[in-house]
Amino acid sequence: MMEQLRETAAFLKEKTGMQPEIGIILGSGLGGLVDEIRISHALAYGDIPNFLSSTVEGHAGKLIFGELGGKQVVAMQGRFHYYEGYPMQKVSFPVRIMKLLGIHTLLLSNAAGGLNPAFEVGDLMIIRDHINMFPENPLRGPNVEELGPRFPEMSETYSRSLIGKAKRIAEENRIRFQTGVYVGSPGPTLETPAEYRMFRILGADSTGMSTVPEVIVARHAGIRCFGISVITNLTDPSEMEKPTTHEEVQNVAGKAAKKMTVIFKKLIQEM
Numbered sequence: 001m002m003e004q005l006r007e008t009a010a011f012l013k014e015k016t017g018m019q020p021e022i023g024i025i026l027g028s029g030l031g032g033l034v035d036e037i038r039i040s041h042a043l044a045y046g047d048i049p050n051f052l053s054s055t056v057e058g059h060a061g062k063l064i065f066g067e068l069g070g071k072q073v074v075a076m077q078g079r080f081h082y083y084e085g086y087p088m089q090k091v092s093f094p095v096r097i098m099k100l101l102g103i104h105t106l107l108l109s110n111a112a113g114g115l116n117p118a119f120e121v122g123d124l125m126i127i128r129d130h131i132n133m134f135p136e137n138p139l140r141g142p143n144v145e146e147l148g149p150r151f152p153e154m155s156e157t158y159s160r161s162l163i164g165k166a167k168r169i170a171e172e173n174r175i176r177f178q179t180g181v182y183v184g185s186p187g188p189t190l191e192t193p194a195e196y197r198m199f200r201i202l203g204a205d206s207t208g209m210s211t212v213p214e215v216i217v218a219r220h221a222g223i224r225c226f227g228i229s230v231i232t233n234l235t236d237p238s239e240m241e242k243p244t245t246h247e248e249v250q251n252v253a254g255k256a257a258k259k260m261t262v263i264f265k266k267l268i269q270e271m
């Protein structure tokens with residue numbers, strides 16, 4: 001794997017000449033942030049050695065290099081999911097590439113179901129912590145000491161300092177936000193009402209099918225993480241009776257992406 005990582009990182013360095021400080025991973029329907037980046041290179045995943053092409057609709061599948069908030073950034077427009085059939089090492093491969101390119105901070109976003117009954121559709125939830133419900137850990141197997149320690153410490157998985165800054169930025173810009181725990185599970189099925197209830201009992205506020213593998217690999221590599229869930233649907237049994245149209249969801253995601261973009265951009269400006 002180190003060989004593949006080195007090959008891909010060398011290819012990207014040579015191709016872009018960029019030294020990004022910050023990595024960004026954009027979730028389903030949340031690619032709008034890319035419009036704010038002064039793009040110098042946009043590479044289709046299929047054109048990058050050892051990368052996989054993203055198979056999900058609403059995921060563009062491009063690695064973007066450019067400038068945002070005065071910093072060099074590398075952004076994934078579309079990510080790889082475990083449910084697509086990729087092994088965990090592949091799902092999290094781009095995070096390791098970002099590390100080799102030099103990032104110190106990773107900002108992630110995801111579309112998620114809202115488990116907390118106080119949440120509304122379109123809310124942003126700043127991720128305070130996560131629960132890993134994937135059947136596998138991306139660090140399972142022989143540890144590559146060069147990448148990080150055998151037993152990574154997870155007490156501050158999401159940077160308290162970035163969470164604090166993001167809350168202040170949201171307040172200053174009158175953006176409604178929640179804070180909570182994200183539970184990542186394999187999908188591709190959404191949860192049954194009983195499963196949603198179980199996740200709530202376990203202490204989670206939002207649920208989705210991504211983020212956790214990427215964050216685990218990032219923390220292993222000592223990368224500082226910050227994440228936001230965009231609440232696209234509510235999971236309370238009474239709410240689940242109301243049909244949600246695709247149009248509504250798109251609309252909500254689009255609007256929420258704008259709010260999320262403000263937070264990401266200003267957070268980067270302040271780094």
Ligand code: HPA
Nearest residue numbers: 111112113190207208209
């Ligand atoms: N469950 C899992 N993943 C999701 C959901 C959900 O309710 N909404 C958006 N992604």
